[in-house]
Amino acid sequence: QTPTASPYDFIDAFRALSGEHKGIRKGHAKGLCAQGEFVPSEQARTLLASPLFSGAGMPAQLRFSMAGGNPRVPDSARSPRGLAAQFQLPDGTLHHLAMLSTPVFGAKDPDSFLGLLRAQRPGPDGKPDAGRIAVYREAHPDTRPQAEWLASNPPPWSYATTAYHGLHTFYVQAREGDKLKVRWYLQPQDGERGLDAAEIASAPADFLPQRLEERLRQGPVRFDWIMVLGEPEDTDDDPSRRWPAGRPVFKAGTLSVVGSGGEACTPINFDPNVLSAGFSAGADPILRMRSPAYAISFGQRLSGQ
Numbered sequence: 401q402t403p404t405a406s407p408y409d410f411i412d413a414f415r416a417l418s419g420e421h422k423g424i425r426k427g428h429a430k431g432l433c434a435q436g437e438f439v440p441s442e443q444a445r446t447l448l449a450s451p452l453f454s455g456a457g458m459p460a461q462l463r464f465s466m467a468g469g470n471p472r473v474p475d476s477a478r479s480p481r482g483l484a485a486q487f488q489l490p491d492g493t494l495h496h497l498a499m500l501s502t503p504v505f506g507a508k509d510p511d512s513f514l515g516l517l518r519a520q521r522p523g524p525d526g527k528p529d530a531g532r533i534a535v536y537r538e539a540h541p542d543t544r545p546q547a548e549w550l551a552s553n554p555p556p557w558s559y560a561t562t563a564y565h566g567l568h569t570f571y572v573q574a575r576e577g578d579k580l581k582v583r584w585y586l587q588p589q590d591g592e593r594g595l596d597a598a599e600i601a602s603a604p605a606d607f608l609p610q611r612l613e614e615r616l617r618q619g620p621v622r623f624d625w626i627m628v629l630g631e632p633e634d635t636d637d638d639p640s641r642r643w644p645a646g647r648p649v650f651k652a653g654t655l656s657v658v659g660s661g662g663e664a665c666t667p668i669n670f671d672p673n674v675l676s677a678g679f680s681a682g683a684d685p686i687l688r689m690r691s692p693a694y695a696i697s698f699g700q701r702l703s704g705q
């Protein structure tokens with residue numbers, strides 16, 4: 401099947417789902433900036449050749465977000481949370497991460513994802529058609545694992561109490577030998593904690609920024625950047641599929657969040673293909689679609705569209 405989805409189709413689909421919101425992100429519309437520092441681990445410095453891991457700490461511009469194009473989605477929604485990061489390396493170059501709280505993505509390729517977004521489009525009564533969505537998921541099994549994960553795991557209690565998964569497969573140059581095939585996630589040192597049923601029912605619409613701010617008053621929020629090493633048979637082009645459990649992991653560094661708020665992240669396009677030297681992307685068509693879609697959203701929102 402030839403892919404037909406264009407990056408403009410996604411921008412249109414987000415608008416159809418969430419309405420027109422000029423000047424803000426077309427995806428992950430609701431969120432807040434944060435600031436921090438990334439310090440690579442000794443192990444990463446020894447193992448990997450990228451200057452990202454050369455040893456020195458570096459500043460990080462961050463953004464925590466709610467998935468979707470609706471800037472008023474309640475913070476208790478059963479949807480992915482996002483964490484985006486821009487690391488500025490000692491040599492001035494940049495490395496971006498843009499990750500989700502779900503361990504799988506919602507589709508295997510752009511066509512399947514676009515079809516899902518279109519199936520979720522509200523009908524004349526303003527509500528999504530549950531039957532149409534179910535039929536779509538039935539015909540596209542790759543769209544089920546993320547929905548099942550979201551249905552069976554509570555929304556995060558705080559932006560600081562969830563893991564964030566890179567989901568795509570990348571290759572990173574080792575100091576000795578070939579590139580390593582990796583996936584990664586950020587693991588919260590505060591531990592993972594979800595909202596309980598009573599909290600979901602009673603949570604105010606916008607509690608996440610305040611909860612993060614309160615936590616930051618006690619000191620930095622830290623995440624361990626965990627790299628997972630893939631085997632040749634592990635997919636490098638399908639973010640809707642997990643790698644088998646038990647693959648070797650190592651800690652590549654620590655991200656410390658020290659402050660939140662402000663607008664420093666607003667003029668940043670957290671494009672996940674902005675990779676520092678030594679990194680390259682796998683064959684994932686979803687990852688390839690992200691750059692042009694983000695660029696359109698970025699250009700539109702900076703110019704008030």
Ligand code: HEM
Pocket residue numbers: 410424425426427428431463464465481482483484498499500505510513565566567568639668669670686689690693694697698701
């Ligand atoms: C074809 C698939 C995808 C499309 C079309 C898409 C589209 C978008 C768009 C248009 C934005 C707003 C960009 C901006 O205005 O700066 C965005 C933000 C974001 N996306 Fe995606 N996305 C896709 C897949 C993914 C995946 C696989 C992940 C995670 C692995 C992800 C995580 C994020 C995050 C964390 C943000 C917020 C970035 C920020 O805070 O600035 N997206 N997405």
